[in-house]
Amino acid sequence: MAGPENDSTSLRIDTSRPHPARMYDWFLGGKDNYPVDEAMGRQMLAVEPGVPVMAKVNRAFMHRATSWLAGQGIRQFLDIGTGIPTEPNLHQVAQRTAPTTRVVYCDHDPIVLAHAAALLKGTPEGAVDYVQADARDVDAILEQAGRTLDFTQPVGLSLIALLHFVSDEDGAYALVDRLVSVLAxxxxxxxxxxxxxxxxxxxxxxxxMYKANALTLAPRTRERFAAFFEGLDIVEPGIVAGEAWHPELGAPVPGQDDIVSAGYVAVARKG
Known part of the structure; x- marks a missing residue:
């Protein structure tokens, strides 16, 4: 599928302050970041040296979850908050199991748009598309994603490391409810x-640090994280730290004292 046009208006990248997606790229060893992102990244490392490992744990969870969902027969994915492409991408993981899988990526960061071509290299049998939209503009996302995905059939909705950048006041729970409501x-x-x-x-x-740079950060407790899955059936091993999500084992792997990640993860099914 054809990707979005890279016009000069859409590609205005603000390099005057750090951006979470570009810092994430820096933690993963990528090159699509700027000095301001590296500077804040190094400040975070001074506080928590394990941040790069945490980023890799999160990325590995996405790979395992996508592979597991593909194994459950999911052939459509909507990934919101895509971030800067780092291989393997979600569509590459899913299409290894089923080459006919259809994937739509969505992000609002112009630097992700600049790399959309890399995101769109899928299998000839499948389909990959990209939507340039703010995560809070759910109607626009669904309208554009609907050109590639069939929402009358099951979809794997992926919100990886996104919602802690959306405050309660900005409607984090409402956007999840709206997205889930249209899923089959x-x-x-x-x-x-x-x-x-x-x-x-x-x-x-x-x-x-985030507040000092006018960036939104909304870490949530386990209870508040669980609220995103209200009305859904959470699959085993339930709500766990990223490195503990191994559904093939059916139980968390590390003990509480062995957790290195800084986040909860979960996968839930709509009945």
């Missing part, structure tokens, strides 16, 4: 989300 029975919701439960002092300092 048999669809799945996958979320990874920052929490302060595991490393409270470090999380407090990182939160202060």
């Amino acid at each position: 029975p048999g669809s799945y919701l996958t979320i990874s989300h920052l929490t302060a439960d595991f490393h409270p002092e470090e999380a407090r300092k990182v939160d202060e």
Whole structure:
């Protein structure tokens, strides 16, 4: 499928302040970031040296969850908050199992749009498309994604490391409810989300850094994270730290003292 046009208006990238997607890229060893992103990234490392490992744990969870969903027969995915492409991407993982899988990526960051061509390299049998939209503009996302996805059939909705950048006041729960409401029975919701439960002092300092740079950060407790899945059936091993999500084992792997990630993850099915 043809990707979005890279016009000069849509590609205005603000390099005057750090951006979470570009910092995430830096933590993963990518090159699509700027000095301002590296500077804040290094400040975060001074507080919590394990941040790069946390980023990799989150990425690995996305890979496992996508592979598991493909194994359950999911052949359509909507990934909102895509971030800067890092291979393997979600569509590559899913299309390994089923080449006919259809995937729509969505992000609002112009630097992601600049790399949309890399996101769109899928199998000839499947389909991959990209939507340039704010995560809170659910109607626009659904309208454009509907050109590639059939919402009368099950969809894997992926919200990886997105919702902790959307405050309650900005409608985090409402946007999830709206998205889930249009999904067909048999669809799945996958979320990874920052929490302060595991490393409270470090999380407090990182939160202060974000506020100092006028960036939104909304880490949530396990209870508040669970609220995103209201009315859905959470699959085993339930709500766990990222490295503990191994449905093939049916139970969390590490103990509480062994957790290195900074977030909860879960996958839930719509009945």
